[in-house]
Amino acid sequence: MQRVRAANRLVSVALGACVKSAARRVSVNRPVTCLLRRPIHTTTRVTMSYSIVEKGCPFTMDYRLFFKNSEGTVISPFHDIPLYPNSSDKSICNMIVEIPRWSNAKMEICKEEVMNPIKQDVKKEKPRFVKNVFPHHGYIWNYGAIPQTYEDPDIAHPETKCKGDSDPLDVCEIGYKVHPRGTVIQVKILGTLALIDEGETDWKILAIDVTDPLAEKLNDVEDIEKHMPGFLKATVEWFKIYKVPDGKPFNVFAFNGEAKNKDYAMSVVEECGQQWRALINQDVDKGQIECRNTSVGGSPYMIGKDEAEKCFENLPELKEAAQLDPELNKWYYVSPTQEEN
Numbered sequence: 001m002q003r004v005r006a007a008n009r010l011v012s013v014a015l016g017a018c019v020k021s022a023a024r025r026v027s028v029n030r031p032v033t034c035l036l037r038r039p040i041h042t043t044t045r046v047t048m049s050y051s052i053v054e055k056g057c058p059f060t061m062d063y064r065l066f067f068k069n070s071e072g073t074v075i076s077p078f079h080d081i082p083l084y085p086n087s088s089d090k091s092i093c094n095m096i097v098e099i100p101r102w103s104n105a106k107m108e109i110c111k112e113e114v115m116n117p118i119k120q121d122v123k124k125e126k127p128r129f130v131k132n133v134f135p136h137h138g139y140i141w142n143y144g145a146i147p148q149t150y151e152d153p154d155i156a157h158p159e160t161k162c163k164g165d166s167d168p169l170d171v172c173e174i175g176y177k178v179h180p181r182g183t184v185i186q187v188k189i190l191g192t193l194a195l196i197d198e199g200e201t202d203w204k205i206l207a208i209d210v211t212d213p214l215a216e217k218l219n220d221v222e223d224i225e226k227h228m229p230g231f232l233k234a235t236v237e238w239f240k241i242y243k244v245p246d247g248k249p250f251n252v253f254a255f256n257g258e259a260k261n262k263d264y265a266m267s268v269v270e271e272c273g274q275q276w277r278a279l280i281n282q283d284v285d286k287g288q289i290e291c292r293n294t295s296v297g298g299s300p301y302m303i304g305k306d307e308a309e310k311c312f313e314n315l316p317e318l319k320e321a322a323q324l325d326p327e328l329n330k331w332y333y334v335s336p337t338q339e340e341n
Contacts (some may be wrong), residue, residue: 050081052182055117055312058321059105059127065118065182066311069295074308077184078109078116078168079280079293079301083148083273085186090266092210095171097183099143104129104328107181109145109168111289115311118182123246131245134331136238142173146205149269150276152284157194157201160254165200166289169272172204174224174231175212186210191221192265194254195239203268204239206232206259220262232259240339245332250339 049070056062067077075081077096084093098107098118106121106128113119121128132138151164173179173187187207195202206224208215217227224232236257240250260268278284280291280299291301294308 050075050184053312054182054318055315057316057319059120059324060322061120061122061127062316063120064110064113064315065107066115067117067182073294073305074115074311075295076116076290076293077118077147078111078145079148079276079291079299080295081147081184083146083269083276090270091189091262092186093146093189093207093269095142095144095173095185095187095207096147097142097144097173097179097181097185099139100181101140101142101178102138104132104138106130111167113311114290114292115308116290117311129328130242131332132328132330133238133241133245134333136234136242140234140238142175142177142179142209144171144173145169146171146269146272148276148280149272150279151201151203151272152275152278153200154284155275160194160196160201162196162199162201162254164272164275165197165202166287167202168276169269170202170204171207172235173207173209174228174235175209175214177209177212179209188215188218189262189265189269190218190224191259191261192268193236193239193257193259196252196254201254203272204235205265205269206235221259221265222261224259241334244334244338 051068053066053068053074055064055066067075067081069075069080081094081096084090086092096109096118098109099105107118108121109116110119130138145168147168149169151167151169153164153166156163171187173185174190179185186209188210189205189207191206193204193206195204206221208218214227217223221232236253236259239253240257242251244250275284279286279289280293280296280301282300291299292303292308293299293301294303294305296302
């Protein structure tokens, strides 16, 4: 019995030391599940790896999630993580997971802060959460951004006739895994929707994790309906109605809500990659966007490791997540007839 108690004490100490860790490893390749509270990610085919550093209290306005590269240098997920993991195959790009599937907290890369940490969006001076609009719960895909892309607010798309929304490209990863916030994964581009959000073009790239079992079968937008019947319709519906419980009108789409195919989506990604290059090279006005980076050669905004580390100054250490309001579990119901009114 004494030996059992001693062993249990050793296990408790080991688990406690792991839980107190302020960073977890993430990889652009296949994650390996760990039994500890903070998942550890590794790979059998290493190309690039990142770790995250969290500050503040999750689900409050002071929460921040920063990225470091394999050398321990603070990086910008917006500017320092490459768009393509392999420049010879532009059908696969990197994705930064901001919002895990089924969750409600509206997390996003902060364009206006040094090194562009992920933080929670703010609405009426409170952290923003999306409503559960029946039958959807939170976000129905892993939602995030494609690095080194930018939708220029001064350039109108020739077909949507609307200018960009001044953000990195949004991406909906439709595989079965729930990826933790801050994970960097490789995704196969399948198609795109063109949401028109308050008069701005807000592309939604449809993609799937390259390690997903369905990835080999999904090669273009029509394959989504073939192997995941109803999913495209649900995606269009989600974007159309998710703001209605907040008193906003139904969202609208270019192309009557039709999802454009893979080739079209790839052209959108490439175009927004070019607009990012103009931004990071100071060829266009950056406005309030923070462009400091640690790896983009030739960029006038490139800084050293020591200066990048200053982004942590005066930030509170990671705390336990704030208790969520039970109201977040509430269902909201939107009738199609509301759109007519």
